[in-house]
Amino acid sequence: MDDADGTETHADDGASSPDAGASDEDLRPEGPPQKLLANREELTPMLSQYLDLCEAHPDAVVLFQVGDFYEAFCEAAEMVARVCEVTLTKREDSTGRYPMAGIPIDNAASYLESLLDSGYRVAIADQVEDAEEASGLVDRAVTNVVTPGTVVEDELLDAATATYVGAVARESDGRGDDTYAFAALDVSTGECQVTSADRLRIAEELERLEPAELLFGPGVALDTESLAFEAMVTDHDPGAFDAESAAETLSSYLANPEAVLSNPTERRACGALLDYAEYTQGDDGALDYVSRVRRYDPRRTLQLDATALRSLELFESRSHRSGDTLADAVDETACALGRRRLVSWLRRPLLDRSEIERRHDAVAEWVERPMARETVRDSLADVYDVERLIARVSRGRANARDLRSLKATLDVVPDLKDAMSEVESDALVSLRESLDELEDVRALIGDAIRPDPPQEVTEGGVVREGFDDELDELRATEREGREWVANLEERERERTGIDSLDVGYNQVHGYYIEVTNPNLDRVPDDYTRRQTLKNSERFYTPELKRREDEILGAAEKADALEYEVFREVREAVAEEADRVQSLADSLADLDVLTSFAAVAAGHDYVRPEMGAADVRIEGGRHPVVERARDEFVPNEADFTDGHVAVITGPNMSGKSTYMRQVALIAVLAQAGSFVPADAAELPILDRVFTRVGASDDIAGGQSTFMREMAELTDILHNATEDSLVLLDEVGRGTSTADGLAIARATTEFVHDEVGATTLFATHYHDLTALADELPNAFNLHFTVSKRGGDGDGGDSGGPDVTFLHRVAEGASSSSYGVEVAKMAGVPDAVVERAREYVADAERSAETGVGADAEPEARTESRSPGESHNSAERQERATNGRAENGAFGDEPSADGDPSTDDERPTDGTLAAYVDGLEPGGDQSEATPAERDVAEEIRELDIAGTTPLEALNTLNELKRKLDD
Ligand SMILES: Nc1ncnc2c1ncn2[C@@H]1O[C@H](COP(=O)(O)OP(=O)(O)OP(=O)(O)O)[C@@H](O)[C@H]1O
Secondary structure: OOHHHOOOOOOOOOOOOOOOOOOOOOOOOOOOOHHHHHOHHHOOHHHHHHHHHHHHOOOEEEEEEEOOEEEEEHHHHHHHHHHHOOOOEEEEEOOEEEEEEEEEHHHHHHHHHHHHHOOOEEEEEEEOOOOOOOOOOOOEEEEEEEOOOOOOOHHHOOOOOOOOEEEEEEEEOOOOOEEEEEEEEEOOOOEEEEEEEOHHHHHHHHHHHOOOEEEEOOOOOOOHHHOOOOOEEEOOOHHHHOHHHHHHHHHOOOOOHHHHOOOHHHHHHHHHHHHHHHHHOOOOOOOOOOOEEEEOOHHHEOEEOHHHHHHOOOOOOOOOOOOOOHHHHOOOOOOHHHHHHHHHHHHOOEOOHHHHHHHHHHHHHHHHOHHHHHHHHHHHOOOOOHHHHHHHHHHOOOOHHHHHHHHHHHHHHHHHHHHOOOOOOHHHHHHHHHOOOOHHHHHHHHHHEOOOOOOOOOOOOOEOOOOOHHHHHHHHHHHHHHHHHHHHHHHHHHHHOOOOOEEEEEOOOEEEEEEEHHHHHHOOOOOEEEEEOOOEEEEEOHHHHHHHHHHHHHHHHHHHHHHHHHHHHHHHHHHOHHHHHHHHHHHHHHHHHHHHHHHHHHHOOEOOEEOOOOOEEEEEOOOOHHHHOOOOOOEEEEOOOOOEEEEEOOOOOOHHHHHHHHHHHHHHHHHOOOEOOOEEEEOOOOEEEEEOOHHHOOOOOOOHHHHHHHHHHHHHHHOOOOEEEEEEOOOOOOOHHHHHHHHHHHHHHHHHHHOOEEEEEOOOHHHHHHHHHOOOEEEEEEEEEEEEOOOOOOOOOOEEEEEEEEEEEOOOOOOOHHHHHHHOOOOHHHHHHHHHHHHHHHHHHHHOHHHHOOOOHHHHHOOHHHHHHHHHHHHHHHOOOHHHHHHOOOOOOOOOHHHOOOOOHHHHHHHHHHHOOOOOOOOOOOHHHHHHHHHHHOOOHHHOOHHHHHHHHHHHHHHHHO
16 A cells, blocks of 8 residues: 555454554553554664654654554554454564554544543654655655644534633742643644642642643652543643743743743743643644633632532533533533633633622623624524634644635624624623624635635645636636547547447546447457457547546646645744634624523523622522422522521431522622523622532542541631631531531631632531521521421321422421332332331430430440430420430430421431330330331441431331331
């Protein structure tokens, strides 16, 4: 396939076998293959060239163009064959046998994707000279290193999200105060952003942007394991982080780097990053389209760390269903530019009230002008991803279709401006004014490029007639020649009298006149034989030959000239990349503002009033859950009389949804959107913290409880009075006593020291007492409606519970755990038995039986460390608070009436245990009952979910029945 190299064909020659070469599992497929290194002196020129390229790219798998394939050899071949599921063949020459695997170039993207997904970087070594013209070995060079963070191929990129490569640099002041800088680049668009801060905040920035690939400068030791996203860590030349070389790299991108990047650390991170980007794009020098290097200050945006992004399901939902994230719910953008901008606005909601209100003004205006808005959206739907497209143009990778797509986008601009002719809000007016029609570029593409050009740019059919005189002449010659040939058949039939005479063309022999055998005697003298077939002969005439040369010569020249002309046009367009990029920028903003308005109009969102002292939301809804439910119950959130809300209510009653909806409303408002509520007054939050239920979390390495506490520490250290804190069942991951103690202390701390707006959902009903003690705390609870039995135990049917999902003031009075268990499908027998236990426990509580029955002996049966709790419990039990005794070891919230009638599910189990205590009425206890008692005693109640508890109960009951 590559004659110049004397290479074997790639096609499977039957010699393929998995053991065709070295099969050492430990060999890395990247870097120079051992076997080639060993034979270095004897290698054929081609393999020697391959080896050189491998050595120059030790971190990457080199794919080496051989004709229509990209080939890999030795260890790399084995890996490519495995990962890409292609046949492993071999190449054999006098120096040895080398495994070989190849992927077809035409279809390379999908294979590249597999390689990237498997964690490899790929260096593409293309033939950089025409194989036919090469004397000897074809020259090859790495034109592109494909890595997860630097991919530019549309097929490998998600249209809706930006892909970043990031670099982190560190500078130490010698006194322990380090500055960290983080630079991130989207190589597909040229968007580059840089910031610096302390280590923690930079780690947060990484999590916010989630780069697919990271470079760490000298001295940076970030534990990537602890990051909440997966990134490839790349070792790039540490020298690129040096101040001097970074300055040199930056000089190609910024006229005055010091004016844009505020400190040396930022310049080092950015310089190294751009150096790496250049390396991946084939080392052709500076990337012209990276002209927007921007510095940003994370303190100017609402902080959302990885935990918050995840638990609020901004961009990824736990269900992993599309449509289940906030970004999906408020996405009515019309083009990819808008969708990516929406994500970036939601990632970085604003802090500046006037900037926020500027967006709200624009949304309000679009809500009021539905006709114009919809016209704008229709036009935006015709906008291509010009941000990536212009980057391709600058890299010299765009084809003629790309240019036509750019033109189609530019065609839309006048319509957009028209539709916006009457807008008044500041943001929309300045967007309208910034929409550059790029009339020159549009005219150039319109005149030069045919409306429906082919994919290939080297085979003609690209440039319009009338654009280039020389090209037109060549095409005319070609056309005339073809016409002459087209009429030849007719003429020759007439001249020779052979009716069956045909004129045709084939790749090998060119034009011919075909005459069937019976007519051969009538062939004129000027016919020369070209080819003999079974039933006919093919001829040519001197004139046909001359015409053929003319046609083919003109066509070939025209194709080459067209490509030349196309490249000139492409370069002329690339010159205007900055203008195209700022147009893309404006279109993206416009799309998001229009989308916000479309969502607001379609889903009854209101404009929030910003700058309030406290959160006050009327009729608030959860933007995602409300779409999934037929009937969503709106709820108030009023923090004007207190900033700490303790929220109780049965499982499934809507606590988590409620808390998240408050946060999502705040995030949406600060991103510039209207909000799902009847009315909203909102302060400008500096940060949203979330600590959600322990069991909801992925406990990566750490114990769930440790993670919970680490997150809590973060909140308690970093929250301010402008923060919003969501705490969902803090303390659940440990013993009840510790959990309650932590929850209580946390609430007090947040209340007294932090002052943040806090929503604290809890099953510890004792916490509700805090509302009486702390002036700025108040109780909220979720109500249920009961039908049927009243749950007093006398009615074995028990109550039928309907969740109202309605929040109300005050503390809730019951956990309804058993009813939830019933709804979850726990067998009726178990549910009924559980109800009996609840009723027993309640009777015990009323009469004090359970508590009184607890004897001294119990203390002895416990471990020494717990004796204090038992004593304390007994003391409280004597106070008639049997349900606390049932929990075993909770601190008392004496005198709080709201907690007196609580009946947590766990209490019923513990009450059951109490009844079986050795010191209780054990005279008739059977061995089975004693076994059961023992098992119950060993249960970790605090670490057991209600459902597990009921299943355990079912099991225990079965044992007793047996
Ligand atoms: N306001 C509402 N209107 C309608 N449905 C709601 C509402 N709030 C929540 N829901 C639905 O109720 C179910 C339970 O909600 P959620 O998870 O918020 O309850 P919870 O009280 O936090 O439960 P748990 O204590 O078990 O974690 C969800 O399926 C949710 O879709």
